Amino acid sequence: MALDLTKEKGIPLDQQRFTWPDLVRTPLSKLDDDAFTRVRVILMNGIENESWLFQHQFARCNANLRKELARVRRVEQHQQTLVNWLLPPDQSALETTIAYEQVAVEVTATVAQHEPDPYMRQVYRFGLLEDFDHLYRYSALLDRLEGKDANVILQNYTDIMPGRPTWVEHRHPDDDIRAHYERKKAKPLTKIHALLILAAEQQTRNFYATVGNVYADPIARQLYAEISSIEEQHVTQYESLQDPGEPWMEKWLLHEATEVYCYFSCMHQEGNTRIKQIWEQLLAYELGHLNYVMELFQKVEKRDPFEVLPRTLPQPLDFASHRDYVREVLEKEVDLRAQGTQFVPQEKEPKDGPSATYRNYMNSKGSPSETVAAGYRWMPGTELIARAQALRAQELGVH
Amino acid sequence: MKSMNRTGTKTSPDEAKAMEKAAANIQPPPGDESKIAEVRESYHARATPVGSVPPPPTVKGMAKTAVSALGGKKATVLLDKMGERMAFERRGVRLYEALVTKLASSGEVDSIGLTEEALRKIQRDELRHMQIVVEAIEEMGADPTAETPCADVAGVEAKGLLQVLTDPRTTVAQGLSAILAAELVDNASWEMLVDLVRDFGNEELANSFDEARRQEEEHLRLVRGWLEALTRQETLGAAAHAPPPA
Numbered sequence: 092m093a094l095d096l097t098k099e100k101g102i103p104l105d106q107q108r109f110t111w112p113d114l115v116r117t118p119l120s121k122l123d124d125d126a127f128t129r130v131r132v133i134l135m136n137g138i139e140n141e142s143w144l145f146q147h148q149f150a151r152c153n154a155n156l157r158k159e160l161a162r163v164r165r166v167e168q169h170q171q172t173l174v175n176w177l178l179p180p181d182q183s184a185l186e187t188t189i190a191y192e193q194v195a196v197e198v199t200a201t202v203a204q205h206e207p208d209p210y211m212r213q214v215y216r217f218g219l220l221e222d223f224d225h226l227y228r229y230s231a232l233l234d235r236l237e238g239k240d241a242n243v244i245l246q247n248y249t250d251i252m253p254g255r256p257t258w259v260e261h262r263h264p265d266d267d268i269r270a271h272y273e274r275k276k277a278k279p280l281t282k283i284h285a286l287l288i289l290a291a292e293q294q295t296r297n298f299y300a301t302v303g304n305v306y307a308d309p310i311a312r313q314l315y316a317e318i319s320s321i322e323e324q325h326v327t328q329y330e331s332l333q334d335p336g337e338p339w340m341e342k343w344l345l346h347e348a349t350e351v352y353c354y355f356s357c358m359h360q361e362g363n364t365r366i367k368q369i370w371e372q373l374l375a376y377e378l379g380h381l382n383y384v385m386e387l388f389q390k391v392e393k394r395d396p397f398e399v400l401p402r403t404l405p406q407p408l409d410f411a412s413h414r415d416y417v418r419e420v421l422e423k424e425v426d427l428r429a430q431g432t433q434f435v436p437q438e439k440e441p442k443d444g445p446s447a448t449y450r451n452y453m454n455s456k457g458s459p460s461e462t463v464a465a466g467y468r469w470m471p472g473t474e475l476i477a478r479a480q481a482l483r484a485q486e487l488g489v490h
Numbered sequence: 491m492k493s494m495n496r497t498g499t500k501t502s503p504d505e506a507k508a509m510e511k512a513a514a515n516i517q518p519p520p521g522d523e524s525k526i527a528e529v530r531e532s533y534h535a536r537a538t539p540v541g542s543v544p545p546p547p548t549v550k551g552m553a554k555t556a557v558s559a560l561g562g563k564k565a566t567v568l569l570d571k572m573g574e575r576m577a578f579e580r581r582g583v584r585l586y587e588a589l590v591t592k593l594a595s596s597g598e599v600d601s602i603g604l605t606e607e608a609l610r611k612i613q614r615d616e617l618r619h620m621q622i623v624v625e626a627i628e629e630m631g632a633d634p635t636a637e638t639p640c641a642d643v644a645g646v647e648a649k650g651l652l653q654v655l656t657d658p659r660t661t662v663a664q665g666l667s668a669i670l671a672a673e674l675v676d677n678a679s680w681e682m683l684v685d686l687v688r689d690f691g692n693e694e695l696a697n698s699f700d701e702a703r704r705q706e707e708e709h710l711r712l713v714r715g716w717l718e719a720l721t722r723q724e725t726l727g728a729a730a731h732a733p734p735p736a
Contacts, residue, residue: 117533122541122642181540181646237652238581239645243637307657308588472624472635475580479621482614 094355094404096348097397101378107166114172116369118179121186124363126193126246127410131357131370132177133187133194137294138287138353139171142346149339159387163380170373177366182244184302185233185311189244191295192229195222196249198291200413202284203420205406211281214269214332215288216420217427217434218325223417224254225318228460231467236308240473248412251469255425257460260321261453262429263445267327270432274334274341279348279401282333286349289329296322313459320453340384340392341399347381348400356407541639543570546631568690569630571683572623573638578676579620581648585672586613588655589665596662602719603712604662612709619702626695648672663724666717673710680706 119128146164150157178187196219203215230241230251241251272281299322303315337345354377358370385396428440440447470476499506543566590609598605627634637645654660654668680703687696 112532117536117538120538120541122637122639179540181642183645183649236584236656237645238577238584239637240635242635307653307660309656309658311656473580475583475617475620476624479617479624482617483621486618 094351095402096351096381096400096404097402099378100382101375101380104162104166104379104383107376107379109169109173114169115176116173117365118177119363119366121179121182121244124366126190126244126248127197128361128363128366129178129190129244130194130197130410131361132174132366133190133294134198134287134291135353135357135373136171136175137194137290137292138350139167139174140294140297141286141290142167142350143171144293145342145346149343153339156387156391159383163383166376166380170376173369174373177369183237183239184305185229185237186239186241186244188229188299188302189226189233189241191298192222192226193245193249194291195219195295196226196417197410197413198408199288200416201409201411202288204413204416205409206281206284207278208272208281210270211272211284211332213434214328215284216424217429218288218292218328219417220254220421220425221257221260221321221325222254223250223421224257224260224460225321227251227253227467227469228257228314228318228464230469231464232311232314234467234469234473234475235463236306236311238473238475240471241469242471248414250414250417253464254421255427257317257321258454258458259428259450260324261446261450262324263449264324264327266429266431266446267324268331268432269328271332271334274337277334279345279399280405282345283349283352283405285329285332286345287353289326289332290349292322292325292329296326310459310463314463317459338392340388343384344381344388344396344399347377347384350377351381352404353408355404356410359407360410539639540642541637543567543573543638544633544636546633565630565690568686569627569632570638570640571679571686572627573634573636574640574644575679575683576620576623576627576634577637577641578644578648578672578679579616579623581645581652582616582672582676583613583620585648585651585655585669586610586616588652589662589669592655592660592662592665595658599662599716599720602716604716604720608712612712615702615705615709619705622698622702626698629695647675663717663720666713666720670710670713670717673706673713677703677706677710 119132121129143164146160146167150160150164153160182190199215199219199222203212203219206212206215226241226245226249233239233241245251272285274282296319299315299319303312303319306312306315333342351374354370354374358367358374361367361370385400388394388396388399424434426437427434428437428446429435430440430444430446467474495501586609590606590613593604593606593609624634651668651672655665680699684696684699684703687699
């Protein structure tokens, strides 16, 4: 099912409105909804936050479009609230964290497989293995702090095992900058991918940086501090993929197209009827934004927006388990390291280079991610199951 | 600078008085707090439950559940409550681990029997109780790795306890107070679970659960005794006494 952007008009911006109960709906069920419904909610929250933030930055640098930006941005604000408030309150911040990492693993995996540019694909695979490791570390924390099984959130879709070890991921800032796409040569899907993964990682960084201090446990506070730092590296990595020469109006168009593409993908695959209706409504609103910005683009840039946009949307994101793909990437690329904009085998990383020096100092008084997962092996029902079975066997043997 | 509690109005009586006067002169929105109840009720009316109890995954399990449901009793209710107990005991192991760490940092209080060994014994009981319930759930053909609605809600209830016990700034007595809250709930919950299992006519399981309940009774007695003794020590400077023998 293709969506023709030359024809779809959506709901006009001036007809888009909400009441407070419209924004605050009944949340999804942590226990009964499919994990990918939660994944979609989290992804779209990130996409909306990025649009909101981008439009603020744009307004700060542009006197003529402030009213237009404010009008669209107000709706983005309310869409973000509607979407993010779909997460339920019985999901602890740490369980939500597990879900954030599932988003990072599964959405990056689908993007890495459908990305047309081979360098970009490599960048996504590189980032994927780092978020995959975060999932393992946070699962250990969830087990050892709250006594809960991360698989209650993951629902058997995503593996819980080490990736590129988090302690190794700390790099000198210069080694997080990547080569950018060329705006006149890159395919629209390449631009959309770069934007949506950036949005997802940015909200992850912001979430960890916000909730890390709600924990009383010092190891939880340390782990969030550590992984939040890596997410900052990831934001640096993914934002550097964008062509810095892209005009602001072009960026705005791409943001709206990305929102349309993501809501379209969500609507396409959503199994929860009530939430599917929300995706449909927000897709129609975003198409309204896109058309509004296309008109502005023609007026300001005096160009056809389809010089930037695809006429039809690409194949939707694949919201599904990518277990085999992730395992394959893990096997082949776990030992890669970043050096400048390139990726090299670990033995090629200079022992006294900027990243090694930076990493060694950061970890010189211990590594939270190593501490929390020391000896940790996931098993169904938490690691305590094995301990309880051993205790029972021992006691039954004695008696 | 000397540390001082600044939270009360007596910290700055003049400013507090001025604030009170200003607040008394405002025109608040009409109505009272019943307006809040109206909004909550409107959400109650359209709320869906937090989730459901998963059906037993095997045919064997289905048959067993159906048999248990004789007399019109719903086995899913029993499974939900067993799921809650299992998750509670599992979390209990982690709570006691945090208390052991706290005690190690503060020093054992031998005079009242508050030692790592005593806490480890309780922790082993919690682990054993968890496994007893896991086995009972499996025996019913159900999935002990699934989080049931009551287990989920009990997790929400326990968030504060977890925070108190893992906070390096709280004292052993404050940690014991959190554990006391957990043990009080645990005792009442085991009692109700034993009765529920008896209602289902499973005497053997009821007896096994009753043994766990008796052990929990002892945990409660110990924890309460330790907390009382530490509080007495602090308030009166009196010698702490070990909890009386059962």
